[in-house]
Amino acid sequence: MTRPFDTFVIFAEMRTGSNLLEASLNQIEGLTCHGEAFNPAHLGDPKLQELLGVTLAERTADPFGLLARIRGAEGLNGFRYFHDHDPRVLEAVLADPRCAKIILTRNPVESYISLKIAYNTDRWRLTDVRDRREFKAPFKPAEFEAFLAPLLEFQVKLLRTLQTSGQTAFYVDYEDILNVDVLNGMARFLGHPEGVGAVSQALIVQNPEEMAQKVRNFPEMEAALARIDWFNLSRTPNFEPRRGPNVPGFVAASGAPLLYLPLKTGPEARVRGWLAGFDGGLIEDFTQKSLRQWKRGHPGHRSFTVLRHPLSRAHAAFTEAILPGRYGEIREVLRSLYEVPLPPVEAAGKLSALAHRTAFMAFLKFLKANLNGQTSVRIDQLWASQYAVIQGFGSFAPPDMLCREETLAADLGCLAAAVGLPGPALPPAAKAEGIPLAKIYDGEMEAAAREAYPRDYMSFGFSDWRG
Numbered sequence: 001m002t003r004p005f006d007t008f009v010i011f012a013e014m015r016t017g018s019n020l021l022e023a024s025l026n027q028i029e030g031l032t033c034h035g036e037a038f039n040p041a042h043l044g045d046p047k048l049q050e051l052l053g054v055t056l057a058e059r060t061a062d063p064f065g066l067l068a069r070i071r072g073a074e075g076l077n078g079f080r081y082f083h084d085h086d087p088r089v090l091e092a093v094l095a096d097p098r099c100a101k102i103i104l105t106r107n108p109v110e111s112y113i114s115l116k117i118a119y120n121t122d123r124w125r126l127t128d129v130r131d132r133r134e135f136k137a138p139f140k141p142a143e144f145e146a147f148l149a150p151l152l153e154f155q156v157k158l159l160r161t162l163q164t165s166g167q168t169a170f171y172v173d174y175e176d177i178l179n180v181d182v183l184n185g186m187a188r189f190l191g192h193p194e195g196v197g198a199v200s201q202a203l204i205v206q207n208p209e210e211m212a213q214k215v216r217n218f219p220e221m222e223a224a225l226a227r228i229d230w231f232n233l234s235r236t237p238n239f240e241p242r243r244g245p246n247v248p249g250f251v252a253a254s255g256a257p258l259l260y261l262p263l264k265t266g267p268e269a270r271v272r273g274w275l276a277g278f279d280g281g282l283i284e285d286f287t288q289k290s291l292r293q294w295k296r297g298h299p300g301h302r303s304f305t306v307l308r309h310p311l312s313r314a315h316a317a318f319t320e321a322i323l324p325g326r327y328g329e330i331r332e333v334l335r336s337l338y339e340v341p342l343p344p345v346e347a348a349g350k351l352s353a354l355a356h357r358t359a360f361m362a363f364l365k366f367l368k369a370n371l372n373g374q375t376s377v378r379i380d381q382l383w384a385s386q387y388a389v390i391q392g393f394g395s396f397a398p399p400d401m402l403c404r405e406e407t408l409a410a411d412l413g414c415l416a417a418a419v420g421l422p423g424p425a426l427p428p429a430a431k432a433e434g435i436p437l438a439k440i441y442d443g444e445m446e447a448a449a450r451e452a453y454p455r456d457y458m459s460f461g462f463s464d465w466r467g
Helices: 018-025 056-061 063-072 087-094 108-121 141-165 174-178 180-189 218-226 268-276 288-297 310-322 328-337 345-350 353-371 386-394 405-418 443-452 454-460
Strands: 007-011 031-033 076-081 099-105 170-173 251-253 258-260 302-307 401-404
Touching: 007 018, 018 031, 018 099, 018 174, 018 180, 056 063, 063 076, 063 087, 076 087, 087 141, 099 141, 099 174, 099 180, 108 141, 170 174, 170 180, 174 180, 251 268, 258 268, 268 405, 302 386, 302 405, 310 328, 310 353, 310 443, 353 443, 386 454, 401 405, 443 454
Parallel strands: 007 076, 007 099, 031 076, 099 170, 258 302, 302 401
Antiparallel strands: 251 258
């Protein structure tokens, strides 16, 4: 019968029990785990000079050579991989459906305390209880959070990659590796139904006491952990789809190494006028290839975008696109399905301030649902969150500077100085047509904007609109 996998990897971290799991699996005939084969400092074990005929220097120069040796060795071979191991190997392993994934986890507080005990006692593996040394570890909140962050980030990466590639993994917890039935389930997953007869006795648990006996300042630890947002309850949900970088919309000055990444319904006309002021010309219609060429030809270049207050931006989208009928189909859907009381296009310029405010408030309510993926209408770039658009820029050309509309002249002056050129005058803002935002603004409107754009307010520190 064809075996289900050609190789395997155990994704784990320090002090999660991966040594014991490896020792147990290595009892199975025809199955071999080669330790931390891609640890930057050694070849699976600090005492090894080579692994499967590959030296540390050779593996450092070409990690895929060792990966091929592991895959091609007799039987089913694998290794353990931690978040800080050779990153060149990770993508290749994750993309390979013929590589079985075992994900070993442990309560991160227990791993952290165990790690501190190991560092202070110099006991990393225990084979005889008589060699055990005791130590009460101090819990340091900032140190623990720094320890925790990369582990969580790595787990999210593993999960997302498996989800998007349609793969599955065998998940196992620290305490499960002492369960023979779980180990045998893992063996069947790997294509070795013969399994193991018992947990390996080569290693023993080092610190079996309850946490209060292992931590020097246990009450302080309890208080500190109570303040950690374990379930990320304070995060701002983001249901907007990822956006591309929109390179064709980028604009460069002919006479200066400055590249503008426009956010739609921002002060785009003023910025374009400022860029043209260097010598009167603009470079547009970039492709990714031509943008790379422009960047290579303009050493010292600076790229930037301009943030606008979310309420101003939503109002601009409403008055410039929705109200006058530029987006005819969307306008009709807003009227018929989302209860936005829009007048006929020919009467759009005759709305009273009260009617304008009522329609705009309904539009803000629609934006909240739209940006949360709850409507049938596309999330258009005119009102997409600035956070999502800038995140899209970052996939190809992240901006060097985030300017702000309220300090635009000073910010652009800094950019000009950064490239060693005197900055031209910033053109004045065009007089807004129709009913100005200042005439209809109030606290209820501000609250609606905050509900529609919570990530923009939080990420960029916007305060209430001031006009």
